[in-house]
Amino acid sequence: MSEHPIRPVATSPEDITRLFVEFSNAGDADGVASLYHPDAVMAYPPGRVTRGRDAIRDMWAGVLAHRPTFTPETPLPTICFGADLALTSTPPGDGAGARAQVVQRQDDGSWVRIIDQPEFQTPTD
8 A cells, every 4th residue: 555645636727726625625734735846935824935845734734733624716717828837816705815826837747836825915995
Protein backbone atom coordinates (compact mmCIF):
# COMPACT_ATOMS: atom_id res chain seq x y z
CA MET A 1 0.00 0.00 0.00
CA SER A 2 1.31 3.45 -0.92
CA GLU A 3 2.03 5.99 1.81
CA HIS A 4 0.93 8.78 -0.51
CA PRO A 5 -2.65 8.62 -1.78
CA ILE A 6 -3.19 9.28 -5.44
CA ARG A 7 -5.07 12.54 -5.66
CA PRO A 8 -6.71 14.11 -8.65
CA VAL A 9 -4.81 17.02 -10.19
CA ALA A 10 -6.11 20.19 -11.77
CA THR A 11 -6.23 19.66 -15.53
CA SER A 12 -7.57 23.18 -16.10
CA PRO A 13 -7.23 26.42 -14.12
CA GLU A 14 -10.85 26.12 -13.02
CA ASP A 15 -10.27 22.69 -11.47
CA ILE A 16 -8.13 24.17 -8.70
CA THR A 17 -11.00 25.83 -6.87
CA ARG A 18 -13.17 22.70 -7.09
CA LEU A 19 -10.34 20.49 -5.81
CA PHE A 20 -9.56 22.99 -3.04
CA VAL A 21 -13.14 22.64 -1.75
CA GLU A 22 -13.02 18.83 -1.99
CA PHE A 23 -9.64 18.51 -0.23
CA SER A 24 -10.50 21.11 2.43
CA ASN A 25 -13.84 19.54 3.31
CA ALA A 26 -12.06 16.19 3.63
CA GLY A 27 -9.56 17.79 6.06
CA ASP A 28 -6.73 16.96 3.63
CA ALA A 29 -4.04 19.63 4.12
CA ASP A 30 -1.60 17.63 1.96
CA GLY A 31 -4.18 17.63 -0.83
CA VAL A 32 -4.69 21.37 -0.51
CA ALA A 33 -0.92 21.90 -0.56
CA SER A 34 -0.65 19.81 -3.74
CA LEU A 35 -2.58 22.58 -5.50
CA TYR A 36 0.31 25.00 -4.92
CA HIS A 37 3.68 25.35 -6.63
CA PRO A 38 6.61 24.49 -4.31
CA ASP A 39 7.56 28.20 -4.25
CA ALA A 40 4.02 29.63 -4.18
CA VAL A 41 3.14 32.72 -2.17
CA MET A 42 -0.16 33.21 -0.38
CA ALA A 43 -1.47 36.42 1.17
CA TYR A 44 -2.81 34.69 4.28
CA PRO A 45 -3.30 34.92 7.22
CA PRO A 46 -4.50 38.54 6.94
CA GLY A 47 -1.63 40.97 6.90
CA ARG A 48 0.99 38.27 6.29
CA VAL A 49 2.43 36.28 3.40
CA THR A 50 2.93 32.52 3.61
CA ARG A 51 5.73 31.32 1.33
CA GLY A 52 6.28 27.85 -0.08
CA ARG A 53 4.18 24.71 -0.34
CA ASP A 54 5.36 23.32 3.01
CA ALA A 55 4.45 26.50 4.90
CA ILE A 56 1.12 26.68 3.06
CA ARG A 57 0.44 23.05 4.00
CA ASP A 58 1.19 23.77 7.66
CA MET A 59 -1.02 26.87 7.63
CA TRP A 60 -3.92 24.93 6.07
CA ALA A 61 -3.44 22.04 8.51
CA GLY A 62 -4.08 24.52 11.33
CA VAL A 63 -7.15 25.94 9.63
CA LEU A 64 -8.57 22.53 8.68
CA ALA A 65 -8.11 21.21 12.22
CA HIS A 66 -11.15 23.34 13.09
CA ARG A 67 -13.18 21.44 10.44
CA PRO A 68 -14.55 24.42 8.49
CA THR A 69 -16.94 23.70 5.65
CA PHE A 70 -16.23 25.24 2.27
CA THR A 71 -18.91 25.60 -0.39
CA PRO A 72 -18.20 25.85 -4.10
CA GLU A 73 -18.42 29.35 -5.52
CA THR A 74 -19.22 30.22 -9.10
CA PRO A 75 -15.94 31.33 -10.66
CA LEU A 76 -15.51 34.55 -12.56
CA PRO A 77 -14.18 34.10 -16.11
CA THR A 78 -10.59 32.85 -16.23
CA ILE A 79 -8.14 35.23 -17.87
CA CYS A 80 -5.29 33.47 -19.69
CA PHE A 81 -1.88 34.80 -20.58
CA GLY A 82 -0.49 32.49 -23.22
CA ALA A 83 -0.88 28.77 -22.65
CA ASP A 84 0.77 28.49 -19.24
CA LEU A 85 -0.45 31.34 -16.99
CA ALA A 86 -3.94 32.29 -15.92
CA LEU A 87 -5.79 34.43 -13.40
CA THR A 88 -8.71 32.77 -11.66
CA SER A 89 -11.08 34.44 -9.23
CA THR A 90 -14.32 33.92 -7.37
CA PRO A 91 -16.60 36.39 -5.65
CA PRO A 92 -17.18 35.45 -2.01
CA GLY A 93 -20.71 34.58 -0.98
CA ASP A 94 -21.03 37.64 1.24
CA GLY A 95 -20.26 40.00 -1.66
CA ALA A 96 -17.33 41.63 0.17
CA GLY A 97 -14.05 41.67 -1.69
CA ALA A 98 -12.86 38.90 -3.99
CA ARG A 99 -10.52 35.95 -4.21
CA ALA A 100 -7.86 35.80 -6.93
CA GLN A 101 -5.14 33.34 -7.88
CA VAL A 102 -2.41 33.26 -10.51
CA VAL A 103 -2.06 29.70 -11.72
CA GLN A 104 0.60 28.05 -13.86
CA ARG A 105 0.57 25.00 -16.10
CA GLN A 106 3.25 22.48 -15.10
CA ASP A 107 5.34 20.32 -17.42
CA ASP A 108 2.94 17.40 -16.87
CA GLY A 109 -0.05 19.54 -17.98
CA SER A 110 -1.48 20.01 -14.50
CA TRP A 111 -2.14 23.45 -13.02
CA VAL A 112 -1.07 24.85 -9.63
CA ARG A 113 -1.41 28.14 -7.80
CA ILE A 114 1.70 30.30 -7.77
CA ILE A 115 0.15 33.41 -6.18
CA ASP A 116 -2.94 33.22 -3.99
CA GLN A 117 -4.95 36.13 -2.63
CA PRO A 118 -7.67 34.23 -0.76
CA GLU A 119 -9.71 37.32 -0.02
CA PHE A 120 -9.32 41.03 0.00
CA GLN A 121 -11.82 43.56 1.20
CA THR A 122 -12.88 46.48 -0.90
CA PRO A 123 -12.26 49.78 0.87
CA THR A 124 -15.29 51.42 2.43
CA ASP A 125 -15.63 55.12 3.01
